[in-house]
Amino acid sequence: MSRGRLVVISAPSGAGKTTICRRLERDHPEWRFSVSGTTRPQRDHETNGKDYYFLTDDQFDEKVSKGEFLEWEWVHGYRYGTLHQALEEALANGETLLLDVDVKGGVNIKQQFSGDTIAIFIDPPDMETLAARLKRRGTEDPAIIKQRLARLPQELAYKQDYDHVVVNDNLETAINEVEAILKEVE
Ligand code: ADP
Numbered sequence: 001m002s003r004g005r006l007v008v009i010s011a012p013s014g015a016g017k018t019t020i021c022r023r024l025e026r027d028h029p030e031w032r033f034s035v036s037g038t039t040r041p042q043r044d045h046e047t048n049g050k051d052y053y054f055l056t057d058d059q060f061d062e063k064v065s066k067g068e069f070l071e072w073e074w075v076h077g078y079r080y081g082t083l084h085q086a087l088e089e090a091l092a093n094g095e096t097l098l099l100d101v102d103v104k105g106g107v108n109i110k111q112q113f114s115g116d117t118i119a120i121f122i123d124p125p126d127m128e129t130l131a132a133r134l135k136r137r138g139t140e141d142p143a144i145i146k147q148r149l150a151r152l153p154q155e156l157a158y159k160q161d162y163d164h165v166v167v168n169d170n171l172e173t174a175i176n177e178v179e180a181i182l183k184e185v186e
């Protein structure tokens, strides 16, 4: 059996990464999605164990001390980490595992698994569109949205470390582009 591959997908907050990943998940049951651990509070539509493992600070600390995370980062005031287990299983079973992680986590995974990783950066069309999407999503209050937008220049600086950049202007076009990248390397 051939070794699996890791597909890292990163983007500035609001660029559409979750929307794209959910569609890929729906249309490609043959691909697996890594479920991260986080200390962020659960949103209404989210399911524990599917969207994330929602952890208390103490639970997160315990996993850190047991070495269960391959990488973890502070993002927007909360901790998020990729768990070793699913990743090792996917590689050993020849599966494709998609990982929705922030830019630092993405670069970290790429360094640790360079031969196994394809890294895709989802780029927002422009700052105004990004701000409008975050506002429309309505999951954060204006102060948090401002904080997320302030991180944009730092996040864009990592774009050059990614193998592919997909601009999410039209959603269908962006999804098709991501699918084409994955099929090309299958
Ligand atoms: P992220 O996970 O990158 O923070 P989301 O996937 O939650 O971003 O997208 C942010 C908001 O923008 C959501 O309300 C989503 O429905 C919307 N959105 C995503 N992609 C597009 C697109 N191509 N055109 C218009 N709205 C979009």
Ligand code: 5GP
Residues within 6 Å of the ligand: 010, 011, 012, 013, 036, 037, 040, 071, 072, 073, 075, 076, 080, 081, 082, 083, 100, 101, 102, 103, 104, 105, 106
């Ligand atoms: P959200 O709170 O909107 O779901 O995610 C916030 C950010 O955390 C996103 O950029 C997402 O990609 C990132 N993220 C989610 N899981 C992980 C992870 O396991 N590791 C890292 N480094 N970032 C993550």
